[in-house]
Amino acid sequence: MTTRSSTERVEDRRHFHWSLGAAALGSILAPRLHPSLPSLAVAGDLPDDSPTPSPLRIEWESKFLSIRGEFPGEEIRINYLEAYCRPGSTDRDWRETVIPHQSQRIAGGIDGKVIKLEDHLQDGVIVMHTITAGIDEIDFQVVAHNPMAQPSLAHWAQPCMRVDKFTGCATQDARTLVPQYARQCFILLDGSLTRLPTTPWAEKARYTPGQVYCPAHVDRDDVNPRPLSKLVPSHSLCGCFSSDNRKILAVAWEPYQEIFQGVISCLHSDFRIGGLKPQETKVIRGKLYVVDADVNRLLKRYAQDFPEQKVDSQKVAP
Secondary structure (H helix, E strand, C coil): CCCCCHHHHHHHHHHHHHHHHHHHHHHHHCCCCCCCCCCCCCCCCCCCCCCCCCCCEEEEECCEEEEECCCCCCEEEEEEEEEEECCCCCCCCHHHHEECEEEEEEEECCCCCEEEEEEEECCCCEEEEEEEECCCEEEEEEEEECCCCCCECCCEEEEEEECHHHHCCCCCCCCCCCCHHHHHEEEEECCEEEECCCCCCCCCCCCCCCEEECCCCCCCCCCCCCCECCECCCCCCEEEECCCCCEEEEEEEECEEEEEECCCCEEEEEEECCCECCCCEEEEEEEEEEEECCHHHHHHHHHHHCCCCCCCCCCECC
16 A cells, blocks of 8 residues: 655645635536626716726735735735634624634735635634736635534634725824724715715724624624624625725625724725535635726626625614
8 A cells, every 4th residue: 555645645635625615616606697786776888998007916925915006005905814703793802703713825926816825714614715816806716614523603704904005094093983094985875885984973882993884684793893883784895995086996795794994994895604514615705996986887897796785675774
């Protein structure tokens, strides 16, 4: 009998997980069509005479994803990923919510176009990420798999997007009630772009300041423990305008857990896992856009990329 080395066995397991992820991704995404999203009323196709910019470039090191390109600030940094989180988090010590994890780059990064990451959670869950840079977007494909005999309480995860350079705002006031960078940010309410600060503006929570927006499909006990708005976002898309108001940086996930304006000049659209049964696999996907400040065109593109995201039935939570 031939004895295989420990390195070969690790590579076999890694190949199995990536093959499993690719199969799951194909089976889940293949049937999806992209009909129009009636909840978003947008203008028709608009001519685009602007020159094509150079493609975005990505790098990842020490849990930080860097996106570089021809846009205000020239770099966007994302703590990718800041945390995997358990449910019951809205009014609980943050240390009890976080599931520790380790991240490693498996492939890519040299050419700045594609990066593959693998996260190992303390409870045994393995999460694989394929991150691809385009002309004006970053595509995220995420496959979460629980190989264990016990269920996982990994309900959501936090990509923490730093927006200070893009908005041109200083970071010194990031922990004030409504920092300057937040006034450049927006969410969608009833399908309409709404600038922050929204009214009403929540001020009380276990940790302050900040502002959390919980969608209708998520339990309000299962979000970030910062001030929770009564307003309910209709879509996962959120973002900000650049310092010269000529560009938009926006991000969206399917499925999503919350939208969160944080305290380190950051903005979150946090993706949802919803827990994992033993041997269960789930696929999550996201997009980050760096585009001209044409809201109608952005909404139309978002509707095409995320056709399943409909307007929530209610605007204000009971």
